[in-house]
Amino acid sequence: MPQKNIRLEVMQFLEKDVDKFVDEFLIPVEKIWQPSDFLPNSENENFFDEVKELREIAKDLPYDFWVVLVGDTITEEALPTYEAWLMDVEGVDNVERNGWSKWVRQWTGEENRHGDLLNKYLYLSGRVNMREVEMTTHHLINDGFDIGTGRDPYKNFVYTSFQELATYISHNRVSQIAKQYGDKKLSKLCKMIAGDEMRHHHAYSEFVNQIFKVDPSEMMLAFQYMMKQKITMPAVFLRESGEKISTAFEEFSNSAQKIGVYTAADYVDILRKLTEKWEIDKITNLTAEAEKARDYLMKLPDRMAKISERLVLPDETKIFKWVEPALAR
Numbered sequence: 001m002p003q004k005n006i007r008l009e010v011m012q013f014l015e016k017d018v019d020k021f022v023d024e025f026l027i028p029v030e031k032i033w034q035p036s037d038f039l040p041n042s043e044n045e046n047f048f049d050e051v052k053e054l055r056e057i058a059k060d061l062p063y064d065f066w067v068v069l070v071g072d073t074i075t076e077e078a079l080p081t082y083e084a085w086l087m088d089v090e091g092v093d094n095v096e097r098n099g100w101s102k103w104v105r106q107w108t109g110e111e112n113r114h115g116d117l118l119n120k121y122l123y124l125s126g127r128v129n130m131r132e133v134e135m136t137t138h139h140l141i142n143d144g145f146d147i148g149t150g151r152d153p154y155k156n157f158v159y160t161s162f163q164e165l166a167t168y169i170s171h172n173r174v175s176q177i178a179k180q181y182g183d184k185k186l187s188k189l190c191k192m193i194a195g196d197e198m199r200h201h202h203a204y205s206e207f208v209n210q211i212f213k214v215d216p217s218e219m220m221l222a223f224q225y226m227m228k229q230k231i232t233m234p235a236v237f238l239r240e241s242g243e244k245i246s247t248a249f250e251e252f253s254n255s256a257q258k259i260g261v262y263t264a265a266d267y268v269d270i271l272r273k274l275t276e277k278w279e280i281d282k283i284t285n286l287t288a289e290a291e292k293a294r295d296y297l298m299k300l301p302d303r304m305a306k307i308s309e310r311l312v313l314p315d316e317t318k319i320f321k322w323v324e325p326a327l328a329r
Contacts (some may be wrong), residue, residue, distance in 0.1 A: 008225070010102065011091025011153050011214050014207070018099030026106050030269055035117035038189040041125065044120075051124050053258045057183045058125040065177060066323040067255040070133055073122055074236040076117035082234060083108045086160075087143075090151045107200065114193045121186060132321040135241040143237040143245060148229050154215075154222035157207045158274075162231045163202035165270050167260065170193050173261040176222035189295060198236035205277055216283050217290035224293035227271065240321045251318035258317070271300045 041049035061069075082105060085093060092100040122128050149155035175190035211219045238249040256262045275281075280294055 006215065008091055010211060013214065014210055015091070015099040017210075018103050021203060021206070022103060022106060025198075025199050025206075026110060027111070032110065033113075033192055035113055035120060037119060038185065038192065039120055039174055041242075044063075053119075054124055054185060055126050055267050057181075057185070058127050058256040060181045061127070061178070061183065062146045062181075062259075062326060063323060064255040065174075066127055066183075067252060067317075067320055068170075068261050069118070069174060070122065070128055070254040070320070070322045071235065071238070071256070072167075072174065073115060073118035073130060073169075074133065074137045074238065075233075076111070076118060077137045078114060078234060079108060079111055080141055084197075085147070089149075089153050089156050090152055091153050105269060109201075110196055110200070114196065117189055117193065121189065128323050129321060132241055136238065136322065139239050139241070140237060143239070145232070145234055147232050147234070148226070152222065154208075154211060156227055157204050157211070158223050158226040158254070159231060160204040161201060161208055161274060162270055163234065164204055165273065166231075166233070166266070168197035168201060169214075169266050169270075170262045171197060171255070177259065177261070195308065205274065210276055212278055212283055216285055217287040218292045220280065220283065220286060220297075224280075224296055225276075227297060229239050232265070248318075248320075249270065251320070254314050255314055255317060257311075257313055264311050265305070267302050267309055268304045271304065275301070287314055 010075040013201060023190075040054065044050070049249075086107075087094045088105045089100075092098070092104060094104075119133075122133065123130055126274045135217050147159050147161050171190045171194035175187045175194060178184075178190060179187035179325050208219065208223075233249065235252070237245045238252060240248060253262075257264070275297055280297060284295070286294065
């Protein structure tokens with residue numbers, strides 16, 4: 001039987017538990033926070049006073065911080081690309097509205113709040129060029145992405161397990177930095193977003209855990225495949241207005257590394273956490289090829305750690321159209 005059919009069978013087997021996954025890892029609309037909970041209320045008479053206070057506090061945040069916050073916002077707002085990609089994964093059927101498509105829609109509903117909240121904060125802060133931000137988001141949705149998973153659910157779930165934890169780290173670190181600069185409102189909203197990302201990470205990593213139980217060798221090979229090609233961030237095709245896809249994402253990543261929001265060491269740490277979470281050293285009934293893949297994965301974190309230690313960041317910081325340096329002073 002072709003392997004892709006086995007993958008479909010596994011997805012159909014796990015689909016019986018989707019409602020349980022939704023109940024465990026997602027929160028009903030009426031109970032979960034909404035963006036307006038953390039922003040000045042435009043219905044209140046003191047709305048403009050609250051906005052003025054928000055803008056005053058935001059003035060103290062440094063340039064690289066704004067670059068990272070804008071990049072995080074754009075990444076979150078490119079959500080249509082991510083939903084479209086996941087809806088095309090083998091085993092997800094949006095036409096028949098099966099259990100997996102229900103998961104994707106409800107996951108999307110939660111994620112959609114992140115870009116909405118961050119965008120409104122940026123707009124009210126007065127510290128960034130919103131038209132440039134909006135054009136970059138527009139470009140990113142137009143350009144889409146290629147995360148190297150194809151329609152393979154195993155590879156996609158490895159990707160989402162990794163990526164959700166990476167976004168948790170990024171939003172949580174931004175929250176900590178905002179707090180250090182006295183922006184408690186921004187710190188709180190980023191912390192709430194980070195909390196969502198961690199829940200979603202637990203969900204996708206549980207999907208992988210369940211697949212390891214029923215198709216261990218192919219799941220191990222999919223994990224190895226994704227780690228060999230490296231996890232590509234969702235905004236890898238990031239570009240500014242009037243420019244082609246080039247080094248913008250790399251420059252954004254440099255800013256994130258400079259202020260310690262997301263570093264090469266974090267990448268290695270996530271890999272360690274996933275190998276431990278899935279207990280790949282204890283998985284049995286593997287083919288010879290999958291055993292070699294496991295050996296590769298067990299040694300990979302230490303190898304990558306040595307490489308990350310040699311990483312040198314450029315001294316110069318790219319001036320993005322989103323944020324003029326003078327605006328951050």
